[in-house]
Amino acid sequence: MVRMEKGKIQPAKVEVKMKQNRKSNDLSAIECRYRFYAVIRSYYFGHLWDDGQRWLEAVEILSGLEEFTQNEDYLSGLFLLQAYDSSAVYEFNRLFVGPGKLVAPPYESAYLNSEGLLMQKETLEVREFYRSMGLEVQNKNCEPDDFIGFEAEFACYLLHQAAKFLAQKDLSNFNLHLTAYRNFFVNHLSKWLPAHCRDILANSQNDACRGMALVLAGFLDVEAKNQ
Incomplete structure (x- = not known):
């Protein structure tokens, strides 16, 4: 599962109790976002296709993220995710x-590079962001650093670290990692993932794939308003 390393980093589940009223920097809000990105990471790495149970567990996680279920796209996506079958x-x-x-390349540079080329300066900028936090992609020359699975895993790492330091009342390191997440969201994730979702919706009639695109689009919309 782990594709990024600092040594070998495998973000653990952040054990906190969910709250009804969340602030963007409390533990429950961080947990909520961590869980979302963990599902997206597993989806794009192809880990949800092994059996139907994994898919159902992912849908259950997404359905429990109440902060995002108020969004119309997110809610519509949850409905379509129920239609998973082998054709997905x-x-x-x-x-x-x-x-x-x-038709919907899962790479940031495919959307932000003026010629739609991979492994260009956009990819290297993502690589440098990882390095600024002491991480790098394993076998980085085999899969571009700006693959959505890596970017989701990086978000998981930043959120996991932020939650850990907040629980320890280490506000300096908490702010470092939460600020890094917000900067990565604003300068990278939010710049290309909406277009990626639109490409999926324009080019696919499969309910499961369309559902995940709508869920992701809804999340991005809510998260952008929180920045």
Whole structure:
């Protein structure tokens, strides 16, 4: 599962109690976002296709993130995610893996590079952001650093660290990691993922894949308003 390393980093589940009224910097809000990115990471790495139970568990997690279920796109996406079947695997590959031209490439540079090329300065900027927090992608020349799975994993790491330091009342390191997450969201995730979601919705009729795109779009909309 782990694709990024500092030594070998595997973010653990942040054990906190969920609250009804969340502030963007309390433990329950961080836990909520961590859980979301963990599902997105698993989805794009293809870890949810092993059996139907993993998919159901992911949908259950997403359904429990009450801060986001008030968003219309997110709620619509949850409904479509119930329609998972084996055809979703083929559609996932068509959209994100290949062979053939990808209609919704899961790479930041595909959207932000003026020529839509991979492994350009946009990818290197993401790599430098990882390095600024002491991380790098394993086998970084095999998969671009700006692959959505890596970016979601990086968000998980930052949120996990922020939660850990907040629980320890280490506000300096808490602010360091939470600020890094917010900067990464504003300068990277929010810059390309909305267009990625639109491409999925424009090019796919598969309910499961469309559902995940709507859930992601809804999350991005809510999160952008929190920055």
